Structure formats: structure tokens, C-alpha cells
Amino acid sequence: MKSTPMTPLQWILIAVFGLLLVWMLIKRRGDISPEAAKQLVSEGALLLDVRSTSEFGSGHLPGALNVPLSDLTGRLAELGSKERPIIIYCQSGMRSAAAAGMLKHQGFSKVSNLGAMSRW
Numbered sequence: 001m002k003s004t005p006m007t008p009l010q011w012i013l014i015a016v017f018g019l020l021l022v023w024m025l026i027k028r029r030g031d032i033s034p035e036a037a038k039q040l041v042s043e044g045a046l047l048l049d050v051r052s053t054s055e056f057g058s059g060h061l062p063g064a065l066n067v068p069l070s071d072l073t074g075r076l077a078e079l080g081s082k083e084r085p086i087i088i089y090c091q092s093g094m095r096s097a098a099a100a101g102m103l104k105h106q107g108f109s110k111v112s113n114l115g116a117m118s119r120w
Contacts, residue, residue: 030089030093030096030097030112030113030114030115030116030119031100031112031113031115032087032112032113032114034114034119034120036112037087037112037114037120038120040085040087040112041063041087043085044084044085045084045085045086045087045110046065046079046080046084046085046086046087047061047063047064047065047087047089048064048065048067048079048086048087048088048089048099049061049064049065049066049067049089049090049117050066050067050068050069050072050088050089050090050095050096050098050099051066051068051069051090051091051095051117052068053066053068055091060117061089061117061120064089065078065079067079069090069095069098069099072099072102072103073102073106076103076106079103079108082106082107082108082109083109083110084110085110085111085112086103086108086110086111086112087112087114088100088103088111088112088113088114089113089114089115089116089117089119089120090115090116090117091116091117092115092116093113093115093116096113096114096115097113097115099113100112100113
């Protein structure tokens with residue numbers, strides 16, 4: 001059986017998939033350590049769960065406020081002062097990364113992405 005070499009398009013697709021995979025793994029980790037996140041929460045930071053209400057209902061971190069990512073822009077007033085530290089998490093880190101970007105764009109100045117809930 002003769003093998004055919006990969007085309008340039010196939011190489012590009014493999015490279016794009018690899019970069020996407022690396023990006024997803026980085027986002028899963030977030031931009032704050034679990035220890036630092038716990039410290040900030042103990043000092044009054046808001047712990048924000050951006051998963052769906054059904055995901056939240058099946059288990060969440062103690063004291064977390066649930067505002068699904070799809071509802072976030074319409075519920076900004078519930079987050080309080082834009083100066084209050086906010087620690088965001090979700091299931092895998094993808095939604096929390098998106099939420100962190102949205103909040104920073106809206107002027108929230110102390111936003112940290114924990115990433116995946118399992119990191120707590």
C-alpha cells in the first residue's frame with residue numbers, strides 16, 4: 001500500500017487544530033491560582049459562576065453567584081461595584097475566559113479567571 005504525502009491544506013488544518021488545543025488548555029488553567037482566588041474570596045471578592053442554571057443547580061462552589069454567560073451583559077448591576085474583585089469560573093475555562101473579557105470591556109477593573117471549577 002502506497003502512502004500519499006499530506007497536502008499543504010492538511011498541514012495547515014493540523015497546525016490550526018494544535019494551536020486551538022493549546023489555547024483551550026491554557027484557558028482551562030485561568031489566570032489566577034486556586035490559592036490566590038480563595039484568598040480574594042475570603043477577603044470579599046465575588047465568586048461568579050457563569051455556567052448554565054442547570055449546571056449550577058447540580059453543584060457549585062460555596063458562596064458563588066450564578067449568572068450564565070448568555071445573561072451576563074443584562075445582569076451587570078448584580079455584580080456590584082466595578083472596583084470589587086471578581087473571580088470567575090465555569091466548567092472548562094472557556095466561558096469564564098469569555099466572561100472575564102466581557103467584564104473588563106465593561107469597566108470592571110479587578111477581574112480574575114479561575115478557569116475550570118475543578119481547580120478550586
